[in-house]
Amino acid sequence: MTSVTTDSDSDIDAEAYADEIREQRAQKDEFFVEHPRSPIPQATRADFTGLRYFDPDPGYRFEVHLHEHDDPEEITVETTQDGARTYHDVGEFRFTVDGEDVTLHAFQAPGDEYRLWVPFRDATSGEETYPAGRYLDLEDPDDRTDDGAWILDFNEAYSPFCAYADAYECPLVPMDNWLDVAIRAGEKQPEL
Numbered sequence: 743m744t745s746v747t748t749d750s751d752s753d754i755d756a757e758a759y760a761d762e763i764r765e766q767r768a769q770k771d772e773f774f775v776e777h778p779r780s781p782i783p784q785a786t787r788a789d790f791t792g793l794r795y796f797d798p799d800p801g802y803r804f805e806v807h808l809h810e811h812d813d814p815e816e817i818t819v820e821t822t823q824d825g826a827r828t829y830h831d832v833g834e835f836r837f838t839v840d841g842e843d844v845t846l847h848a849f850q851a852p853g854d855e856y857r858l859w860v861p862f863r864d865a866t867s868g869e870e871t872y873p874a875g876r877y878l879d880l881e882d883p884d885d886r887t888d889d890g891a892w893i894l895d896f897n898e899a900y901s902p903f904c905a906y907a908d909a910y911e912c913p914l915v916p917m918d919n920w921l922d923v924a925i926r927a928g929e930k931q932p933e934l
Contacts, residue, residue: 754800754803756800759798759800759803760797760798760800763798763897763898764798766898767793767795770793770900771792771793774787774790774792774793775787775790781903781905781906781907781910782906782907783906783907793929793930793932794929794930794931794932794933795928795929795930796870796897796926796927796928796930798897798927799897799926799927800897802895802896802897802925802926802927802928803893803894803895803896803897804835804837804893804894804895804896805887805891805892805893805894806835806836806837806891806892806894807890807891807892808832808833808834808835808848808858808892809833809834809835809836810832810833811831811832811833811834814830814831814832814833814850815830815831816828816829816830816831817829817830817831817849817916819849819913819914819916820913820914821911821912821913821914822874822902822904822910822911822912822914823911825911827851827913828851828852829849829850829851829852829859829913830849830850830851830852831847831848831849831918832848832849832850832858833847833848834846834847834848835848835860835892835894837894839923839925840923840924842922842923844921844923845918846860846862846894846919846921847860847916847918847919848860848880849861849916856881856882857879857880857881857882858879858880858881858882858892859877859878859879860877860878860879860880860894860919861875861876861877861878861913861914861915861916861919862875862876862877862878862899862915862919862920862921862925863875863876863915863919863920863921864920864921864922864923864924864925865921865922865923865924865925866924866925866926869931870926870930870931871901871928871929871930871931872901872902872905872929872931872932873931874902874904874905874912874914874915875914875915875919875920876899876900876901876902876928876929877899877900877901877902878894878895878896878898878899878900880892880893880894896925896927896928897927897928898928899925899927899928899929900928900929901929901931901932905931905932906932
């Protein structure tokens with residue numbers, strides 16, 4: 743289990759938590775096989791046996807407060823197709839993984855005040871996980887605790903659709919969110 747610190751202690755039934763994560767993953771695999779909007783190309787869907795994941799680990803589930811910026815900066819994020827998207831850098835999550843203090847910026851798309859996008863690269867990127875990085879999506883109030891902390895759960899980290907097919911355009915992870923520490927949680931590198 744990973745050594746972590748959070749802004750608040752949470753009592754989690756580890757087995758029930760792992761079962762919930764596994765159920766979410768099974769639903770996603772089903773979507774990837776059956777749904778018309780699956781990112782898996784139709785020609786290879788019959789061979790798709792499911793995504794690969796790190797084992798669920800509640801040590802990668804953080805309850806942390808967002809340190810909000812007084813005046814969120816508008817940034818331009820390049821995409822995998824040489825495009826660009828605009829986001830607001832609304833704040834920072836600060837926490838500790840394996841004794842290392844880390845900071846991740848949280849972004850919002852213009853006009854989307856209830857959702858945070860938290861993209862990241864880490865020491866597993868390009869080795870165990872998708873080279874361009876992974877994402878977390880947080881929604882208010884679903885991903886908030888009673889005291890207003892956000893639930894930053896890396897067991898739910900996912901690869902963008904461009905990891906499965908070149909037809910998709912995905913925003914690249916801003917360099918502020920490149921971590922030196924390994925986050926061995928969530929989706930692994932797809933095998934297609």
